[in-house]
Each structure stands twice: as structure tokens, then as C-alpha cells.
Amino acid sequence: MKALVFGGQGEKRLLELPIPDLKAPSDAIVKVKKTTICGTDLHILRGDVPTCAPGRILGHEGIGIIEKAGSGVTAFREGDLVLIACISSCGRCEYCRRGMYSHCTTGGWILGNQIDGTQAEYVRIPHADTSLYRIPPGGDEEAVVMLSDILPTGFECGVLNGKVAPGGTVAIVGAGPIGLAALLTSRFYSPAEIIMVDIDKNRLQMSGKLGATAIVNASNGQASEKVMELTGGRGVDTAIEAVGVPASFITCEKIVAPGGTIANIGVHGVKVDLYLERLWSQNITITTRLVDTVTMPMLLKTVQSHKLDAKALITHRFQLDQILDAYDTFSQAASTRALKVLINA
Amino acid sequence: MKALVFGGQGEKRLLELPIPDLKAPSDAIVKVKKTTICGTDLHILRGDVPTCAPGRILGHEGIGIIEKAGSGVTAFREGDLVLIACISSCGRCEYCRRGMYSHCTTGGWILGNQIDGTQAEYVRIPHADTSLYRIPPGGDEEAVVMLSDILPTGFECGVLNGKVAPGGTVAIVGAGPIGLAALLTSRFYSPAEIIMVDIDKNRLQMSGKLGATAIVNASNGQASEKVMELTGGRGVDTAIEAVGVPASFITCEKIVAPGGTIANIGVHGVKVDLYLERLWSQNITITTRLVDTVTMPMLLKTVQSHKLDAKALITHRFQLDQILDAYDTFSQAASTRALKVLINA
Amino acid sequence: MKALVFGGQGEKRLLELPIPDLKAPSDAIVKVKKTTICGTDLHILRGDVPTCAPGRILGHEGIGIIEKAGSGVTAFREGDLVLIACISSCGRCEYCRRGMYSHCTTGGWILGNQIDGTQAEYVRIPHADTSLYRIPPGGDEEAVVMLSDILPTGFECGVLNGKVAPGGTVAIVGAGPIGLAALLTSRFYSPAEIIMVDIDKNRLQMSGKLGATAIVNASNGQASEKVMELTGGRGVDTAIEAVGVPASFITCEKIVAPGGTIANIGVHGVKVDLYLERLWSQNITITTRLVDTVTMPMLLKTVQSHKLDAKALITHRFQLDQILDAYDTFSQAASTRALKVLINA
């Protein structure tokens, strides 16, 4: 089968490899129909993810057809159309029992990282019963593939942790795919204001189309001042960090209102300054989270009932044998205006 | 009347001053029966609290008798025995309506800071209806005065924000009065483990008496390693910061388990390092809070029903004209072993 | 001034009465601009509300201008445009402190019940600071008057208590004004399905326009069977009772899914059968609530930000001197198709 393989820092190749086989009774082999590329895949290629060794097939998003199911798999059978969660969960360990699938003791984010991933014609999914989700008949497949990672990430880490509420004020710092996923899913809760902050004009423009009530161009270094002005000096109830660098987190610290929440989504590589000498008395909450994909059933229902326009994030479409082009397009987003690139396998 | 007056950095004097009078219809004048000294009073004396001007009568804790009630006061009348909340709240503004009395637009922490306080024979209390609490007949007055500030602070900022729960694991970094208040009120929720961390042997010993299940002497700089060892490498569900310096906050960052909470109580003077490069994926929550005193009715019931041994925090007793001695005793806690010093006015 | 006065069972008259005056420092006199008629007013006229004595000016909804403010009123001054909450709250008693304004020990639902109400040119509002809400400049006055009672009732008693959530399934039994208010505010949370149940074709049609995803005509006595069919035999996550008779509550008992909630809004006159022999093991929740109007600030923000089309409930408009006609129109809703009738004073 064709598969996109990580070759060490800066290296990736589309190779012909053997189709994977079951390793445990709870495994399933999925014939991939659609997959996509995540910002984390670029991190791996930059050499930032030490758990991912050269030789690994990348990718942790996708939908496909059950090709083979282990003897312990009871929820699915051959031919079922399924959504692959980016997080593998056993459903049994203490963390899974608490809904923290991201910390599953034998799962978590392993796909396309510690085990081979979805940017291939076939993929082995461990803990299949609890890591795959049946796609209801008539489901829009392109929309559903957006539920593997980006939408639950925006929703769980940003919107739920950020306690977005009717009438509330939200700022999302970072209007890339993840920030836009937070924007789309913030709208589930009818906040009064959703302010998007970024330096990319195209992404800010897209934000407006997807429901932002105000956009702030941060390129002049005055983003927090502008947000404070937009909120009458009060700050926002929810500040969502969707970049992963100190500057954007510090913007969140500056704009969060007393009693508000900073919900971090970004993957950070270095520490940040926490200005506790001001914040200690501000009754704020800061949350971090690796997506648990625990809201998958809920999100599937919102897609089905047309409450969530998941497809709006897809800007480009490729075939699996064009995946190197897809990577180029995705990694040069500033010029290509790419958000999510869809790959048909 | 006698009153303890702040005279600028390092200066305080016991002076004879006129009895305060009502300024607004919602004010009450309270004849103070008992008061105490807070760590924050020492901060003021060190010149760390710019909102507190020289000439200010200090003190924001106490109980007393209503001497005079403004025409707008409906809940109390002359002769009523009342508990004074350290936080004044109007009950009307957006923040008070949300239970965030600490951010009341015409109140908050003003007593003994922006207006004259309780270390005196009489004190004027603004927003009396919503800033005083009736002491039930037969209430233990010494116990109740501990509810003005220290116990709601430990409880709201530490225990409630920290989501202490049955069977859970708690570490409290700092075993001073505020840490011990968090310890006493953590026990409301029957956690399996309460680990106290400090460098003062006497305070650690006291922790054991008040219900700590383990004590960690941090003087060797290995506190976080020891807490991790005590929790089988897992860390704690709740880490309560009760000191207010970067080192103790960073200890909390190191010992919080995935899915856990760091509840900050300490008053911080400088920023701290937040190690987001590790914590971003740990599903943790960090909270800050200035006490709201919103749990006062609940705490009064726990004192009345003997679920809370509030008096255990009182180590020394003085008369108001010995208040300078009381300050000496309180400020030299390492040698005097003082926790809370009670002052009878 | 003109005022609509209850004259005992079945009796009401539009009379000329003296303008009310302040009785307490916390009172305000409001010159009414707009008011409306509530189903509860009809209950009073039927003699079902023993607390309401003949001679009482009816009405507990409205907006107006502060004409006079008592000396204890600090939040408003003459000339301010305000929304009148149907619930008066002191902001001080135990219940108000817990957000249960409906049980305020000196307030609650007294307006147009135990004290004179808003269907008049002027009304005295007790506890003005905490029972009135400033209308932001540019606020749509017709929309805002819908926030006095009907929208917070649908929202608090139905939607919040019913835990409506993204992707969830909601059934609202009763498509009168209160059921439609629940429908409009359910949409804040993006449920997948909102099924409206009624026997009135016009109201069901209106439900479709306001966002229902399915409508069920209950006139054949098969409503619960139809709802079960629509939900694949599973039942609904939230069943909202918006009529106030045993049959509609029992419908809710039949259609609530395991783990679901029955949120009662209706005013009931008799007991109902609770089928605990089936429900004891179904992990359900049943809630009751008299509206607290505690969400008023949130709802004002949703109106301002166009997340809530409050005006959609208004079907007829009258002047105050036509109020008897307004009552006729409102009470004969089946033929007039009236939902809310607006009265300009």
C-alpha cells in the first residue's frame, strides 16, 4: 500500500509498504477513505516530537471502512464506515473511565506518532471498539473527517474548558485551523461576541465569514489593547489560546476579565510568564488539555443536524499519491491560504 | 476610641481617635468585640499595598455589636451580634450578583485598606446588610472571628477552587495560617490524603494535629520529589499554593497529576514561570481568587454543627491595648509559633 | 392615572387611580412605557390565585422610565430606561444570595399579585436596585419587554433546568408563549432536535418558523408514541412541560430517555401521577422552578447581540386604554392566534 513515511527531521516520503495486520484481538484494520494533515505532522517533520521515530507512517485523522476486525471487537464488523479518533482509548483504565482518553495508559495520542498512522491506504487501529465511531448513513464524509482531531480539539480544549456561554464574550487568539474550529464550536453556545485575533488577513477574513463578531489584526502589537477597547475595558469571559507561543498566551493573560477563563489549546515548546502579581486576585481560571475526543458522539450529532459546518475548514483536496503536494500546500498556508487539506486515499 | 493606625512603611501606632459615624444609609457602626491580625496587615506595614495610605486604621477581621444602623439597613438592628466579612459587598452590582463579592464595584477588600478597619473599638461597615452576618445565639465567638477572612480564604480559594473530593489526594504548599485553614476545610470533603509542605517544623507538627495524613519538610529543596514519591509517582489531584512566592507555585506545577488542579491562594508580588511546554497536554486547571466570602453562611453552619474546629488556629490572645505586642508575636511567628492571634477589644 | 384593576373572580376594570408614591427608601416609581399580559393574569381573573385580592392593579411585566427613586436607590436615577423583572428581589436574604430570587423573603412574585402591578401608567417597584435592569442605549424596547417574565421563565425553568446541550434532543410539550420561549432559548445551546408538541395547528406552525425541527400534533392522544418514534425509540434528553396539567407532565414521563431530565415550567393546580415503578431505575431528573430572573443580564446581552429574536413572540399591539380588548384577544388565543400582546402605556 502507499503510505507517507517520516524519515527523520525534514524528511518524508511516499512509500509502498505492506498492508498492516491485526496485532491484538481488540485491533481493527481500516481501509482509509479520507485523511488530512495536522499542524502536529509539521511539528514531527521539524523534529519537535521525540516520541515519533523515523520510519513511522504519519497521520492521526481519517475515515474509512473496517477491513478486518479482531476477535475481541464487538462494536464493528467488516464493511462498517467509521471515523477514526486521533486519540486511542482503551475504555478501561482509570483515565478512560474519567473521560480523559488523552491519558489512556495504553493509548492516547499514539497514532502517527508511536504507531503507524492514517496517511496510508490502510491503518491498524488499536482499541477499535472505543477509538472508532460509526458514521451514520448519509453522513457527509468530508465533514466527518474534520471530527478526527481539529473540531474536538477546538471544542474540548477551547470551548468547553473555556466555559463559553450565551451572552458571553470570547476572544480566540489565533485564527488558524484550530482557532477556527474553536470559533465554529463556540457558536454552539451563542456567545454575544467572538473576537478573532491573528496577523494573517486572509484568516481574519475567513473568521468573519465563519461567525466572528469582530476581528483584530495583531500585527501592530496592539492586540490586547484593541480587545480591551472592544469590550469597554472589561476584558473577555473566555480567552482561547490557539497558537502555542508565549506572546499569544500573554495576550490572553492581558485580556481575560475578572472571573474569566484562559483556555489553552496551543502546543507550547517553551515556558511562559504567568503574571500572578496581577492575576492572583482576578478570580481567573487557566486550563490546559490534550484533546480527549470524548465529545465525538455529541459532535457527530451536531454535524448530522447541520448545527456545525465542519466542511467550511477544508480549502484544498488531493489524492493520496499527491500527498507531498498536499504537505507543501498545507505548510505554506500564508501563501496558499490553506486551512485543512483533504486527502482521498 | 483606641485604634491601630498605619503610619507609612514600617510604622504603626495605637492612637486615640474619634468614634466613626455613619456616612451612608446602608452603613452600620459596629462596636468591635474581637479582631485579629492578618498576613496582609504585615504586607501593608512593609509598604507593599499602595492602596492603603498612612493614617488608615488597619484590620479587616472581627466580630462585634451593632452600635448604630443606617436608615437603609434592614437586616440588622442595634444590639445584634455580627460577624464582619473582610470583603464588603453591595449585593447589587454585576460581580456581587455573580457571587464575586471580591470584585464588588463599590466594595471588595476596602476595610483596613481604603477605609478604616477593625483594629479599633468601633468600625464603620459599608453595605452593612450584605457585609455582616448574624452570629447565631450560643455561637463560639472566638471560633466565629476566624470566619472573617482566613477560613473562607482557605476554603474558597483553596478547597472549592481546588475541587477537593472524597478519596482524592491534596497537597497544601505552605502550612501557615492560610494553609492550615485550607487543611481544616479540605476535611469537609474527606480526601484520602492531605499532604502538608512547609519548612517550619512547628507548623508541620501542627498540620499533623489538624488532620494532615503526611507532612513534607521542604527545607532540603526536595519537596516535589517527596510528594511524587508519596503518591506513587502520580502526583496530587489538588495542589494548593498557600505562600505567594514563585518557588511554591512551581512546586505545585511539578506535583499536580494529569487532570488535577492548582488552586492559588497566595498573594504574589512577582511573576512566575509557567511550564506550558510540559503542562499544555496535562489537562490541568489553575485557579486564582481573592476570597469572596460568599460561603460565609455555609461556614457558619459548619462551625455551629462542630464540623469545623475554627478555634484550633488561635495560638495567642491579647487585649486591644496590647495590640503592638500582638503584632510582634504575629510577625515573629517562627519563634513565637503564632498562627492567629486574637485581640479582645 | 389609568390602571387595569382586578375586581374579584371574572372581574376587571380600567380605572383612573392616583399615581403611586415611594413607600421605602429602596423603592422606585417607574412610568410604564410598555407592558403585556401573562397567562398568570388570566389565572388571577379565574380566581385561582388567592394571594391576589380584589382592587389589585394587575401586571408584572414591563419597561419604563424611572420617575422617582428612593433615597436608598443607588443604581438608577430619574430618566433611566429600565426593564422591570416580574420577580422582586432584595439581593440580601439567603435565597437572593443563592440566586433564588423567586423565594426572596421580602419579594418574589409580588408585582400585580400582592402589590400593585404594571398594567398602569405608573408602578412602584420595591427593591429597585435589584429588581430593575438598565436597558442599553439602542435596545429594542419591544424585544426587551419580553424579558420581564416569559423569556427568563422559558430559559431558566425549561432550558437551564433541562440541561439542553449541543447535539441533544429536546421535546417541549406545549407551544403556547411559554413553550415558544423555551424553544427560542433552547436554540442558545444548539440541540440536534427540538420537537414541539401541542394540539393547536397555528402554534405548531409557528413553532416550525421559530426553529422546531419536528412538530407533533397531540390531538389524537398519541403524542408520546410519536415522540418515541421520532427518536428511534430512545426518548428525549430533555422534556419540557409547558402547560401545567397532568396529561402533559405524564407525556414527559413517557418520553424522557434514561439519563434525561423533565423540566417543569407549567403552573399546576392538581397533583400528578409519578410512575416511579418504571422511573426509579431510569436515572432521570425532574425539576420545578418559579422563574428567578437571575439570567436577566445574560438575556439582555443575547437580545442586544441578536442571538435571541424576542419580538417574534409578539402578535398584537394595543394602547393602554384598549387593554380590555387586549385581554379579550389574549384570552381567546385559539381564535385570535395571539401569543404575546404588547400594550403601549
Add this chain to the structure above:
Amino acid sequence: MKALVFGGQGEKRLLELPIPDLKAPSDAIVKVKKTTICGTDLHILRGDVPTCAPGRILGHEGIGIIEKAGSGVTAFREGDLVLIACISSCGRCEYCRRGMYSHCTTGGWILGNQIDGTQAEYVRIPHADTSLYRIPPGGDEEAVVMLSDILPTGFECGVLNGKVAPGGTVAIVGAGPIGLAALLTSRFYSPAEIIMVDIDKNRLQMSGKLGATAIVNASNGQASEKVMELTGGRGVDTAIEAVGVPASFITCEKIVAPGGTIANIGVHGVKVDLYLERLWSQNITITTRLVDTVTMPMLLKTVQSHKLDAKALITHRFQLDQILDAYDTFSQAASTRALKVLINA
């Protein structure tokens, strides 16, 4: 092996039967060490549980040693000491994912009901990974067996659903084993008052020993009046129904305070009157629940840390071949004063 077998209404026999074997890869065979008898077993014997057919081995509580583990079992191996949950849960279905194990689509309460149970030397446990819990070394085995059913039932259905809180007031109607389990676990949350209501003097006396702050003998038919008197006319924040008959549920309706909760635990055989004509405006919550055993890990920690004296419920001890005597003792509790009878297999 020896096993206690249901023989149809009123019939039970201790028989010699073959040791069960694995039927599915996720099964385990447990060699029972200790079991006990539940009120539900008596219901079955009275013929009240139609799902339980004659020939069934009874019992859904117990601890034991893993004798054999199916190929799909990953969490346990032969020789492990385990606690058996009364509820079998697959960990995979929608209900299990939501923590509602009681409604597991292939589990729930099946043990000793739809499949053979624990009152035997060996028992087959389906979904072993998610229906068994490892007993930590040194765990008190007699205490732990109380966690199979009675303690999670009292805790989840009564205490958690009833929102017992520090300083709150609780009444538990019914002081049998289940009511006492609710009493013991209410104490996790330090309520100010726990009032026990029953007609059995011995059980009321036991309630006092286990932490009740007041006891009410209901034999004079004045229980609700007495509870109202004890609460100063206010009623209780939490009313826990622990009998399963209309009278005790109606007592709960009468004593619940505005804003309070009625948490039903009892298994009801007939409908009850719900006095909505009074309760509709009282802002109350009523909950029902079949125990989910989702708090098992939490409860194990409370037993281990000596926060829960689970053994206090055990009044009699038998060997498995005396199980008919054990049934006699348990079913004649009024005279034998039995609470839980322990059976060593």
C-alpha cells in the same frame, strides 16, 4: 460447586452445580471468597423481578480471586483479588461512555438476575475488565465486599444525586442497610444535620451510632411534621428516599426545602402522587437512579484511607453452606436486627 438457586416464587435451594466456564473472551471466572445478600434477592424470591427465571444462581455482590481470565481480559490475571461490581459494564456503549453503567446495553444489573450470580463458589463475570476492581494489598476484605452494591447505591443514588454539601441539612427516610449506607457516605461531605427517619427502634439507634445528628421515629405518622420542626420550619436541603413505598416518597415531598433535592434510592412497585400543585414553584429537583458503580475507584480509596467505616453495616457472618440460615436472618431483620449478613464462600 455449591450455589444458592432461585426456584420460583418463594423457593430457593443450595445445590451442587458445575463450575461455570468462560463464554466470551472478555469473561473472567472468579472464585468467590465473600458474598452477601441484598434486599433485591428477597424481591426476586417474592416473585417481583420477572427478568429472573427459576434456576438462576442468585447474588450480585462479592469479592474473590480470578480463577480464569478470557483472552480479551487485559486488566487482570489469575490469582488477582478483585471486587465484583453489582453492575456489569462493557465500557464501550453510549451509556457506559457517559458513566451510566446501569444502562449498559450488554450489561447493567444482570448478575444474579439474567445470568448466574455470586452466591456460589464460582461465578462468571462478563466484561471483566470493566466490571471488576482490583483490591489493593492489605485491603479489609469484609469492608470491601460492602462496595459491590450497597455503598455505591447509597452514595450515587442518595448522596451524589442529593447534592449533600458542607453545612447542609439531610434527611434520610429509611434506616435499613441502604439508608445507613447513605448516612455513612453523606458524612463525606460534612453536612450540618443528618436526620434519620424510620419506624424500627433498633435501626434508629444504629443510625445514632453511625453519625445521625437526629432520629425521628415515624411510627406515629408524624415524621414530616417532626422533621419540619427540627429544621425550624425550613425543611431539608436533601431528602433521600431509602424505602421504595409511596408513603416515604411523600414524606420527602413534604420535607424538602425550596431549592432542595429529593434523591430516590428505593425500588418502587407502584406509582406515587407528586404534589405539583405545591411543588411547581418550589425550585426542587427529584432524581432517580439505578446504581452505576461509577464511583467504585473513589469508594475504594475512601475505605483504604479509613474515611468510610464500611464494615459497620455487617451484623452477622455465615459460611456458604449456612446460606439458608443467612437468608432467614436477613429476611427477619426486625427480630434479628440484621443489616448486612456476610457469607464466606
